[in-house]
Amino acid sequence: MQNLKNFLDDKVDQYNRPGFITFDPISIPHRFAKKEDIEISGFFAAILAWGQRKTIINKCVELFQMMDNSPHDFLLNHQEDDLKPFLNFKHRTFNEVDTLYFVHFLSWFYKKHSSLEEAFLIGQTGKVGAMESILTKFQEFFFSLPDSPPRTRKHIATPIRKAACKRINMYLRWMVREDDKGVDFGLWKNISPSQLICPCDLHVDRVGRKLGLITRKQTDWLAAVELTQKLREFDADDPVKYDFALFGLGVEEKF
Known part of the structure; x- marks a missing residue:
């Protein structure tokens, strides 16, 4: 395990650097300086993050x-x-109905709150394993407005449905993780990096299985938790930094 940790630590150092930003959806919030703009643009970028990265960034x-x-x-x-203009916006299955509800909710929310972090603190228990509660309560809250369209619910995953919640976990990595590498933002202080769950996309899943970090057959919430628990053995305070290593190995090196 020590050899694997050393290998992954080297890959984190290789990929957790500003050059990673250019071709990744995190480049979108990096275009902004104001905290609220970073939160909002990052949220949309994460939710729209499926398909080719170039297309995601363009949309x-x-x-x-x-x-x-x-x-x-x-x-x-x-x-x-x-x-x-939003009536003509579409990305894959995210259409104008979804776009307008997202705008509606965020408009309503920011007129009452200063940071989107507050919406994620409803389920915060302070425990290392709080993320299931955090994500479940956030999804419930996001769709709590009277006119929330049923079709839009699929665009914010929830552990209740056993989803791996890749995109929302990625967003939380961006907002919560803080180091001196200049990639993640570290804007939010009331969720600990130790509580984060590793975003488990196809590349991370494939590499994680190849390295023996995932044994569960399905790529679901329990697989993401299993992966993160293994990564906590390498760094209990910041397990999700290894997302850089696993994603980089999968996408850049076709590991």
Whole structure:
């Protein structure tokens, strides 16, 4: 295990650096300086993060152009007519109905709160294993407005449905992890990096299985938890830093 830890530590150092940003969806929130803009753009970028990375980035650029590249200001001050362009926005199965509800919820939320972190603290227990509760309560809260469309619920995964919750876990990595490498933002202080669950996409899943870090047959919530528990043996305080290693090995090195 020590050899594997050393190998993965080297890969973290290789990939957890600014060069990683350019071709990754995290490049979208890195275009902004204001905390609220980083949160909002990062949230959309993570939710839209499936398919080719180039397409994801292009669709996010298109989306934020509709908000005059000032998402927080747009959410607080837009008029009804300003929403018309969103009727033509679509990325895979994320369509105009979903887009408009996301805008509606975030507009409602930011008029009452200063940070999206507050929406993730409803299920915070303070324990290392709190993420299941955090994600479950967040998804319930996000769709608690009276006019939430049933079809839109599929776009925010929840452990209740046994989903691996890859995109939302990735978003939390961006917002919570803090180091001196300049990739993740470390904006949120009330969720600990030790509580994070590793985003388990196809590449991370494949590499994790090849390295013996995942034994569960399905790629689901329990597989993501199993992977993270193994990574905690390498670094209990910051297990999800190994996402860089596993993803880099999968995408860049075709491991």
